[in-house]
Amino acid sequence: MSSPVLKALVNAELQEAEQHARSISAAVARQIGPPADPWHGNLPAEFVAWCKQRGTGSQPARPASIALFVLENGHIGIDGLARMVVEISRCHLRRGQADPTSGYPVSAALNHLAKIEAPLSWPKAMRPRFSELPYDLQQYLASCDKDQTRAIKRAQQEAADARKKLKQIESENEAKDPT
Numbered sequence: 001m002s003s004p005v006l007k008a009l010v011n012a013e014l015q016e017a018e019q020h021a022r023s024i025s026a027a028v029a030r031q032i033g034p035p036a037d038p039w040h041g042n043l044p045a046e047f048v049a050w051c052k053q054r055g056t057g058s059q060p061a062r063p064a065s066i067a068l069f070v071l072e073n074g075h076i077g078i079d080g081l082a083r084m085v086v087e088i089s090r091c092h093l094r095r096g097q098a099d100p101t102s103g104y105p106v107s108a109a110l111n112h113l114a115k116i117e118a119p120l121s122w123p124k125a126m127r128p129r130f131s132e133l134p135y136d137l138q139q140y141l142a143s144c145d146k147d148q149t150r151a152i153k154r155a156q157q158e159a160a161d162a163r164k165k166l167k168q169i170e171s172e173n174e175a176k177d178p179t
Contacts, residue, residue: 018132025096046073046082061088063100067109080112082135085110086166089134103132119145 040066043058047069051058056065066088070081089101100106111131116138118130 022096044087047084047088060092060097061100063106066101067105071112074113082110086136086163102134107132107135116142121145126133
């Protein structure tokens with residue numbers, strides 16, 4: 001068991017480290033501005049309760065804790081979990097903390113529940129890196145790729161239809177004027 005004095009010293013150290021981290025974040029924000037959408041993001045109550053139950057901190061959260069939360073709460077559904085991960089991210093960024101959701105293992109945990117394939121337009125050598133991106137960016141890029149593929153296929157079909165029609169018109173004109 002640790003003594004109350006030791007606990008107080010540790011808490012004082014942690015508070016000092018947190019204050020130091022916030023002052024560094026403030027200095028950076030003065031130079032480059034705050035993160036996008038800094039005033040949104042609350043830790044999801046489910047995540048906070050899960051962290052308390054596990055005896056782990058919810059803020060700052062560790063990537064492995066968030067990944068385990070995702071894996072153990074698949075019943076929430078991928079959309080709900082993805083939204084929670086975004087909220088956890090925003091909450092950390094708002095406080096000037098590193099984003100614990102921005103890569104592996106959180107992206108891997110979400111992909112374990114609902115895999116998003118890398119866009120076909122990505123070079124083969126880069127496709128494994130796709131799953132390391134934040135899950136919401138994977139969703140966005142995959143959606144854009146599908147839209148782009150549909151637009152290309154539609155344009156190809158329209159071009160084929162136009163060539164067919166042109167050929168038909170040319171055939172009709174030849175039949176009318178055999179000279």
